[in-house]
Amino acid sequence: MKTAIITFIGAGNMASSIIGGLLAGGHDASCIRASDPARENLERLRQLGDIKVYQDNAAACAGADVVVMAVKPQIMATALASISAQVAASGSLVISIAAGTTIATMQSLLDNRAPLVRCMPNTPSLVGAGATALYASPEAGPQQRKLASAILGAVGLIQWVPQESDLDAITALSGSGPAYFFLFMEAMIEAACAMGLSRDCAVAMTRQTAFGAARMALESDVDLRELRRRVTSPGGTTERAVQCFEHEGLRDLVAHAMAAARERAEEMGAPQETPDA
Numbered sequence: 001m002k003t004a005i006i007t008f009i010g011a012g013n014m015a016s017s018i019i020g021g022l023l024a025g026g027h028d029a030s031c032i033r034a035s036d037p038a039r040e041n042l043e044r045l046r047q048l049g050d051i052k053v054y055q056d057n058a059a060a061c062a063g064a065d066v067v068v069m070a071v072k073p074q075i076m077a078t079a080l081a082s083i084s085a086q087v088a089a090s091g092s093l094v095i096s097i098a099a100g101t102t103i104a105t106m107q108s109l110l111d112n113r114a115p116l117v118r119c120m121p122n123t124p125s126l127v128g129a130g131a132t133a134l135y136a137s138p139e140a141g142p143q144q145r146k147l148a149s150a151i152l153g154a155v156g157l158i159q160w161v162p163q164e165s166d167l168d169a170i171t172a173l174s175g176s177g178p179a180y181f182f183l184f185m186e187a188m189i190e191a192a193c194a195m196g197l198s199r200d201c202a203v204a205m206t207r208q209t210a211f212g213a214a215r216m217a218l219e220s221d222v223d224l225r226e227l228r229r230r231v232t233s234p235g236g237t238t239e240r241a242v243q244c245f246e247h248e249g250l251r252d253l254v255a256h257a258m259a260a261a262r263e264r265a266e267e268m269g270a271p272q273e274t275p276d277a
């Protein structure tokens with residue numbers, strides 16, 4: 001597996017996160033390729049390791065075991081058109097990380113019943129702490145599912161989901177999720193600064209608190225509610241703050257925001273036109 005030839009189409013944030021994780025996990029750098037029209041994006045990726053870079057998508061796919069589509073959903077049609085012949089010739093497994101874009105859409109753009117894996121990772125893959133959900137087209141066999149598991153499993157937790165539509169909910173949960181936590185942390189830092197703490201102090205204490213809470217959530221043998229109860233002394237400060245969150249509708253707000261994210265993923269899954277050759 002560590003010598004499988006893996007080509008990334010698109011050298012942006014997510015390609016960088018997954019490649020960083022693969023390299024940290026010992027994947028042979030010379031077997032990792034990335035293709036992107038922008039030379040500066042490729043140069044940024046080369047700072048992660050001695051990977052091969054291309055500005056020609058088809059050339060990057062020659063002989064690849066796996067092609068990871070890491071472009072924005074809006075340009076998926078153009079990007080798939082640029083590699084379809086090469087992918088068919090090499091028999092590569094195509095894995096898409098794009099939000100929304102469905103397997104049916106990708107198969108129609110590849111112009112065959114290609115085996116495909118659609119997945120939804122997240123940016124913590126960069127530090128080996130990703131959470132990725134995967135769904136395979138019926139054409140993908142056990143070996144191809146195993147390969148996809150190995151690649152995304154190298155950068156964090158993986159979870160196969162039983163139906164493709166689950167990926168839209170996963171996008172709203174763990175795909176976008178890191179941004180929700182960062183936003184909450186930003187808000188805590190702003191509030192702490194408004195209370196007179198220095199920014200450096202507020203940032204350091206907020207980061208460590210988030211890290212500590214996440215570690216406890218992962219490692220403790222009790223559930224989140226019990227962990228929260230243990231912080232909340234009766235009649236104390238946490239109780240006052242939590243009452244404020246509950247009375248002002250935090251849960252409804254979170255549900256509303258996640259529904260909006262899922263709806264956007266569904267919109268992005270609407271069929272795309274095949275670009276003119």
Ligand SMILES: NC(=O)C1=CN([C@@H]2O[C@H](COP(=O)(O)OP(=O)(O)OC[C@H]3O[C@@H](n4cnc5c(N)ncnc54)[C@H](OP(=O)(O)O)[C@@H]3O)[C@@H](O)[C@H]2O)C=CC1
Binds near residue numbers: 070099121
């Ligand atoms: N960011 C995230 O947290 C997550 C993103 N995703 C999905 O990952 C995908 C990529 O997102 P992200 O990495 O954030 O986006 P980025 O914009 O950072 O990366 C996309 C890259 O593709 C390049 N590109 C544009 N056109 C082409 C082309 N024709 N061929 C090859 N490369 C091209 C872009 O270049 P240029 O910038 O010059 O246009 C850019 O470098 C999206 O589909 C998104 O839905 C999934 C999970 C989480």
Ligand SMILES: O=C(O)[C@@H]1CCC=N1
Binds near residue numbers: 099
């Ligand atoms: O915001 C987006 O559309 C992508 C998908 C999940 C995270 N980032």
